[in-house]
Amino acid sequence: MSTTLALLLGLQTAAPPPTPEPEPAQEEPTGRLGPAQQGSGDVVVTARRRSESVQRVPLAISVIGGEAIAETGAYNVSRLTQLQPSLQFYSTNPRNSAANIRGLGAPFGLTNDGIEQGVGIYVDQVYYSRIASASFDFTDTERIEVLRGPQGTLYGKNTTAGAINIVTRRPSFEPEARAELSLGDYEFVQVKASASGPLVADAVAIRLSTSITTRRGTIYNVRSREWQNSQDNQGVRAQILWRAADNLDLTLTGDYNRQDPNCCVQYYARVGDTQRPANRRYPALAAAQGYAVPSTDPFDRLTDVDTEIRAKQKLGGLSLLAEWDLGPGTLTSVSAYRFWDWDPSNDRDFIGLPITTVSANPSQQEQWSQELRYASNGRGALDYVAGLFLFHQTIDTQGLQVQGSAASAFLLNPTSAGARNNVLDGLTARNTIAFSNTSAALFGKLTWRPTDRLSISPGLRLNYDRKKGSYVSVVTTGMGSTTLTADQRGVLAPQAYEPRFSQWNLSGDLTLAYQFSDTVNGYATYARSYKSGGINLSGLPLDAANDPILSVASVEPEKVNHFELGLKTQFLDRRATVNLAAFWTEIEDYQATVTNNQVGVLRGYLANAGKVRTRGLELDTAFRPTERLSLYANAAYTDAEYARFVDAPCPPELTGGAQSPPNCDISGQVLPGVSKWAASWGAEYGVPTRLGDVDGRFYLGYDASHRSRFSSNPSPSVYTYVDGYSLHNFRLGFKSDGWNIFGWLRNAFDEEYFDVLSVQSGSTGLIVGQPGDPRTYGVTISRAF
Template sequence: MTITIALLLAAQASAPATPVQDVAAQTQEVAQTQENGGTDDEATGRTGPAPGGEVVVTARRRAESAQRVPIAISVVGGTALAETGTYNVNRLTQIQPTLQFYSTNPRNSAANIRGLGAPFGLTNDGIEQGVGIYVDQVYYSRIASATFDFTDTDRIEVLRGPQGTLYGKNTTAGAINIITRAPSFEPEARVELTGGNYSFFQGKASVSGPLVDDKVAIRLSTSVTTRRGTVYNVRQREWQNSQDNQSFRARILWQAAPNLDLTLAGDYNRQNPNCCVQYYARVGATQRNANRQYGALAAAQNYAVPSTNPFDRLTDIDVDVRAKQELGGLSLVGNWDLGGATITSVSAWRFWHWDPSNDRDFIGLPITSASNNPSQQSQISQELRIASNGDRSLDYVAGLFYFHQKIDTQGLQIQGPAASAFLLNPTSAGGRNPATLNNLTSRNTIGFTNTSAAAFGKLTWHPTDQLSISPGLRLNYDKKSGDYVSLVTNGTNTALTGDQSGVLSPQSYAPEFDNWNLSGDLTVAYDFSRDVHGYATYARSYKSGGINLSGLPLNAAGTAVDLSVQTVDPEKVNHLELGLKTQFADRRVTANLAVFYTGIDDYQATVNNGQLAVIRGYLANAGRVRTAGAELDTAFRPTERLNAYFNAAYTDAKYVRFRNAPCPPELSGGSIATAANPASAPGRIGSTASPSFSPVVCDISGQVLPGVSKWALSFGAEYDLPVRVGDVAGQVYLGYDGSYRSRFSSSPSPSIYTYVDGYSISNFRLGFKTERDFNVFAWVRNAFDENYFELLATQSGSTGLIVGQPGDPRTYGVTLSKSF
């Protein structure tokens, strides 16, 4: 923050006469006009302005028209977020087809764009995401720290494709840029209240106004969300997968001089839901012997799940679940106008504390009685930029960035009395004795530090009024270091037996990684006319390398950990994109098209550990992946009363080369294959007399990447009619928003058992709103009560049990908002 303070002192000493506005304040006026009925065409996912209007974005660190910026970008305004019930990143996927978000709990979350961003599976502290999350220009290093409810949000910009020059090396897939409402010198207040089934309640409120004439303004915002769970635990007699979120945000704007403004912001968020549970979805055959398949193991324990239909939403897990987290921070943003250029400083400190409780065997038997990884993270960041002002033949942005992060994690895994039967051969002495694995405990102490520094710049040259050429470079340095210590004890405090160490093995290692890399991009844009704009982009980008902090596999002899896989190489990205942005019919129709090809060498993928009960795999570099496709964003306003939109994404994402991948469930669980005993046919169920054999690794080259639907659509419309209620004039409106995703693989290695079927969701709303300050509407989401899974996973130990996380059932309610 010393840089920001230095800016203040220098500006006060010599302040030019021309006033300056914060970029967020500039775009606030446009967004406010849109929300008040003028040009809100970005609402409900529409991309593009209404007739005579422009949607202004800050995607390239300056205020620009969304239609003219040569980036594939979607913008969702604050009104659209409220009316579509999009109050977090997960719900944003329903109106943004190319965005994918998967989460088994806040820590184990991943945001992907065009199928890229983060490895599919449980989180590994030692690597970073490939989709950058920014809130008011502050970088959020963990997707978990961005699982808050949107509070007092002006707009969200979703930038697709590598953004490494201006947004950093870890935006190889894209960026989500969240902009909250700026403090106002005009007094104002907003209140929004929502109630619905499942005891849903959400309250949001904000107030803003001057503190010192036209010098200092403040904005205070708060949000509360609660909802009863949608899954009933028949054993614990309680609803699970609930919501319980509270947040508070404050921003103080100081117009320190006509050419200088400073914004001090702070936020605090607390979440403590009874969450998150996955449970029985189906059973598949593995290569285990018949008496070690899930059905036989459950029968031997006289156990049956409450229902084999997952959409009955019943579970009987025997461990309390908890997903408690606290997150927040402080930031100071300064903008100093020098006339020809503006200097911007962004100083920030953030924290994230995670306190979970999970049942990772997913059923009501005491197999894994605890699998928790409480974690505490803190980060500091400093960015300093200079950007040219005004229209000129040569525009530029240049800057420096520094980031430091520290994470401390305390892992705990405890096996229960049923673990012996499920994880060992039930016919062996160890497998017949519940005491063999009962109370086998692994306590893990994990430390991690991450330091990154960068210098970056981007030029835009306008050789003619229609043509612009924009090269960009970013030089980046990363250093990561960690330590992983796993202490394993048994229930008798004696030396570990072979059965016990085969399930949980003591480990201790201290990985380190450091690397320099250079990212670059080149965009050529051409304005064919006032309403037709084209661009072509090539980008060479990097996602930082990392270190494995979830335990390592044993060596071939099974005597020690394999230290050769303790680090992960950076991903190297080559990206090509062509885009065309058009408007016609007096700007009543907007149609934007982008086609892209992205190839990644050394793709960071999840690989299974051969140990039976290890919950988490480790990370390794796949040879090469690629994603290619096309995106169409359209908006229509045939009349002043009707708005409609249709967005489509076709994404073909595949492993080009991955020869040492983990094997899918149908090929796992058998004895190690040899030349004399080759791997069994997929899905064969073995027997004690004739054991099945599994390959050590599988070649999945040519198969699809996990989590990516080949087709994803969002579409909708809103129609309104003018009415008068007494002396109040307003509009009655009817809105519809729909989305569709085709089937996708829910496993790093595609499996016949873990494909999620395609599904569609329909949402309706009917309401009344006045021109500026009042809105009330009834809504129903997932109106046709579509049964679908958000993701599927496998139980540890290759038993064949597939567990799932169903999406929300039909919900309905009423929302009322009022501005003052």
């Protein structure tokens, strides 16, 4: 999203001040387009931990206003991708979610709790350690800032790919309230409400907000006769602001979210070839069991999975934000505690046969963080930010996997005694997993302005990380015995190991920025960054004797070299904005999710790829040719590839046979989840209208996005590419005096597309997928008092 587009999307605005740095903006009451933007105002953000014009911030940043979140339906992190081309989000359930920026951030595939995420999620300056813990619906959001590129010298937790900075509305000393109701097809209901006002005049204010979202599923299970992939989210949030002194604000925040959807199912998408003999591939195996899926067209949206589908989670926490203006600078303290309880159930064979009848990894996560930061208040030649960050996290997981009566036929060679005796029926693995993660950092950034137009900004970060874990898997047969055959150990092997990792590292960046004129700014950045090493907590690959390979229990840190050039421009009295960014990022020891080459099981674990490279161009534009019409268009070209990965897992078409290679060289091939071309564009046209005694505006809005095809497997396969797709959304409404009533149509042309594709265990050739949302429609009514 471009700067001017941020204004089009209802962001805060401010008139231009006499100094180079504008004061914090006041909310624009007139909606998405206000007089401040028409009169050459500025969008104010806090991406660099101080209030400043987004056009003066020397980094690639996109901003989405709170009103845009409502009007475009981008009410959680996953839906932001339709507005921001450089942001990718993939999820098969809340835990197995990944947010990437420019193709970097988290390995593609099943989540491994033993590593960090490269894209940091911050809500009111509090770091959320897992993408899953940020899967809540946005409530009372003022704006969202998406920062692209390494941000470790400004933010508490190291983020090598970028950051998503969510800013909610603060408590107000003027009484106010907001309410929003959305109704749509698929029984969609979303209610949001908030109220704010003083508890003690000029001293204590409170804000309360809540959100409820429900929707029937879009996939019908013909076996259980129920709709799946539904939504059922509830959240509450409270903030109390105490102005303890003229120069000291304390804000206490608490939130709780509960989600209990009938989610998330993947099912038959297509069949591909593997190296298995024809009678050991999915078509022959299914036929031998007398089985057929309800439909071979995935967009019939039918499944018959025979395991309960559940994605229940509870998440919340408390934080205390203290901001103390000491004159020369402001001291900020952010103390936070957060929890996330995850209670899932999945069908990991993806079809209606009892192959894997139970697959669940419920877990409980807690985190504590403390950030202490001092930022100068000066407007002179020197500005600085310095901070200390402490973080501790624990995760306890109780995994359970049970094989069913069809497991032997699907997973074992028919000539083996195990297949003939059905020895996998009832085979059970009970996994007890513990994880402890501690990190500490000193970080800071200096901005020196030797002239009125030139600024030089070096930054440093000293980081320490320590991770330790325990993985114990106890495997029993259907009769309860711990004595296993070779066939049984080849599918579920008992394991016990205690991985460790600890390391110090020093990183930094340097940015040169030059103000060519009041409306043209350029910058150049180099960053040397690190993503902490990690430990494997999803089980290890096995050697020829079916014993875990302990040498791969930990992975090395990623080492990032990042280069970026940017140009930010406005013209035509700031009615037009054109921003450009070019980047080149190389990562040594890239942390990838890979799989071992067992026939019987698909076990993901972490390993270091030799080198990854991503490079590209980003264009953000917006134009307001008349008072009534606004336009925007954003585009991203991202060329992301494995520069060197000589021992990668092979794609499914090269697995499963006696002569299949143990690994493959995929150097030069594309990274998963990255579209080479992505774009978003839209327009809004408004007509001033008087209805009786009410002055308002009718408006017609259009938003669209496009992504070219991308690989949906860690090693590219001809069978797991997701075809490119375009989504088109329309809205028609009326705004007046705090009211906003509009009808909406999303995915208007009912585009058929997949969010992700995956591979069934055992090299059977079955490819499963999770389709994106079909066409939906509805109406939204909101009122601000």
